[in-house]
Amino acid sequence: xxxxxxxxxxxxxxxxxxxxxxxxxxxxxxxxxxxxxxxxxxxxxxxxxxxxxxxxxxxxxxxxxxxxxxxxxxxxxxxxxxxxxxxxxxxxxxxxxxxxxxxxxxxxxxxxxxxxxxxxxxxxxxxxxxxxxxxxxxxxxxxxxxxxxxxxxxxxxxxxx
Numbered sequence: 001x002x003x004x005x006x007x008x009x010x011x012x013x014x015x016x017x018x019x020x021x022x023x024x025x026x027x028x029x030x031x032x033x034x035x036x037x038x039x040x041x042x043x044x045x046x047x048x049x050x051x052x053x054x055x056x057x058x059x060x061x062x063x064x065x066x067x068x069x070x071x072x073x074x075x076x077x078x079x080x081x082x083x084x085x086x087x088x089x090x091x092x093x094x095x096x097x098x099x100x101x102x103x104x105x106x107x108x109x110x111x112x113x114x115x116x117x118x119x120x121x122x123x124x125x126x127x128x129x130x131x132x133x134x135x136x137x138x139x140x141x142x143x144x145x146x147x148x149x150x151x152x153x154x155x156x157x158x159x160x161x
Contacts (some may be wrong), residue, residue, distance in 0.1 A: 001111050002110070002111035002112060003110045003111055003112065003137060003140065004137070004140065004143075005138065005140050006136065006137065006139050007136070007137050008088050008135050008136055008137075009027050009030070009031060009110075009132060009134065009135050009136075009137065010023060010027065010099070010106070010109035010110065011027055011109075012026070012027050012105055012142050013024065013025070013027075013105070014026075014075065014082065014099040014101060015079075015080040015099075015100040015102060016088055016097070016098070016100070017080045017081065017083060017084035017087070017098070017100075019106055020108055022080035022100070023082075025064075025099075027106075027135070028135065029130055030071070030073065030091075030097070030099070031118075031134070031135045032073075032099040032134060032135060033090040033131075033134055034039055034070040034071050034132075034133075034134065035069055035070050035131075035133050035134075036069065036070060036071040036072070036073060036131075036132045036133075037057070037064055037065065037069055037071070037072045037073070037076075037129070037130070037131060037157060038073050038074075038075065038129070038152075039053070039054055039057060039073075039074050039104065039127075039128065039129040039130070039152060039157075040072060040075045040076065040101075040107070040112065040125040040126065040127060040128050040129075041054065041071075041075075041076045041125070041127055042076070042077075042114075042116065042124040042125060042126070042127060043076055043077070043078060043124060044076050044078045044082050044083055044085075044086035044125070044145045045082070045086055045089070047148050048147050048148070049076070049084070049127075049149075050089075050125075050147075051088070053152065053153070054086075054090055054092075054096075054126065054148045055084060055090070056149075056153050056154035056155060057072055057074065057095075057096060057154045058090065058091070058092050058093070058095060058096060059154070060155070060158060061095035061096065062095075064154075064158065064161070067158070067161050068084075068130060068161075069161070072080065072095060072096045072097065073097040073098075073099050074096055074097070074098055074099065074101040075098065075100075075101050075106060075125065076100070076101065076105075076124075076125060077102065077104040077107055077113075077123060077124050077125050078100060078102065078103045079100055080100035080102065082098070082099040082100075083100045086098065089095055089119065091116060100121050101125065104123040104125065106125075106126065106138075107123070107125035107126070108123075108126070110125075112125055112126040112128055113125060113143070113147070114126050116146070120145040124146070126139065126140070126142055126143065126146070127143040127146055127148070127149060127152050128142045128143065128152055129141045129151075129152040129153075129154075129156070129157045130140060130157075131157065131160065139157065139160045139161070141156060141157065141160075147156075
């Protein structure tokens with residue numbers, strides 16, 4: 001079943017890179033009592049994700065924060081070391097929290113996974129963006145095609161807040 005507006009985020013554990021190595025963080029630890037933007041990409045460093053999707057959220061982070069957003073987070077079915085390298089390479093400047101969903105458990109729990117094994121990529125997350133308030137999904141945008149970042153762009157989500 002696919003998550004929808006009004007649903008609570010499912011319980012899951014992400015991995016976040018720290019100076020001491022990857023640290024597990026639960027959905028509740030990350031989103032409880034926060035107004036958050038969460039977006040997902042099929043893969044770190046992939047062309048659409050790295051060049052089109054992530055940069056818009058970095059560039060507009062201050063606009064989100066000015067509208068009362070406490071947290072901007074990105075997730076992908078990549079390990080925490082790849083997510084850490086992507087954070088460094090993207091010059092996110094600490095504006096975005098990079099969440100590793102290495103086994104795709106969160107993507108599956110949302111019902112937003114897809115099989116990219118035909119291209120050698122295995123299980124991946126669909127591309128989406130959402131507004132989450134204290135764990136409840138308030139806005140949800142999902143792309144129909146993984147190589148597009150139109151419906152899920154930062155500019156679109158800003159108009160929905």
